[in-house]
Amino acid sequence: MKQDNKLRLITLTAVFAALIYVLTAFIQVPTIKGYVHIGDSAVFLAASILPTPYAAAAAAIGAGLSDALSGYFIWVPATIIIKALTTVAFSGKSSGIVSKRNLFALIPALILCVGGYGLYSGLVIYNSIAAGFADAAANTVQIAASSIVFILVGTALDRSGAAKHIRAEAK
Template sequence: MENTNKQRSNVSSQTKTLVSAALFAALVCVTTAYFLHIPVGNGGYVHVGDTFIYLAAVLLPTPYAVASAAIGAGMADILTGSANWALATIIIKPIMVLFFTNKSEKIINLRNICAAIIAGIVGTFLYLVAEGIMIGSFTSAIVFTLMGLIQPIGSFIFFIIIGMAFDKLNIKEIFKNK
């Protein structure tokens, strides 16, 4: 009897984690594609969707956060007419997740603040490389990348604000006790 209850609990916990990952993928997609979505000259766009990638990275187990980032951001590229960026996105966004920790008691801590900065830098650099390959000119890619620097800065600011609010609401505890 005890073993059956434990199995139900594990299935319930896994289901909640999967649903949370799907919710984050949807949030990443919507905030990338439609919320403060600012097109830039290279067919790309500036957005704050990375905020929810960062939040997924600190609230979900890493494999689920990686999937949320890839699916949500990749779908946003397809929905906004930037499907040519989808392959780069589904490679780059999951890499950005890897700098965060979900093991801390709080969302906003020194490691996750540094992770958001590093993720922004790494993401910007990897998109610069992808763009240089796609358009055949790293000089042009640098110019377009300079226009896109607002994205990691904006996502960092939104991450800190939302993360601090979530910390006050003890959201991390709610995710732990699923």
């Protein structure tokens, strides 16, 4: 029985990694230094459904692959760390996906995205903190859009009862 559960967790992790990749790589709005996407909504969903290590793996793999295969390879190290850390604030132990804790987790997700990418680009790419935070508005829009999608999809999954079935598979 324990082996069967592990296989379900690995399978759900792979499904979420693929979903994160697709929503990040194929639904993009270009910006000056990169692009805005809604892939973070799937990161938030994975983090609200899967145990943290599995959600972190899905986020790192899906978002990291998206950067690498979209021609933004320089961002891969930052993306892997930022997206994996983002999952830590969320919890799959609540009664629903859109729980009070998971709504509040959107705040550290915003801080990690804006701060993490700002520091990484400022220190590693541009050698200027000010230049690194020049794209902070685009990162804020990205998290806002992903948060809206997360709330809408999470609420639909909660109300339909599908979240309980997905979670049963993940536990």
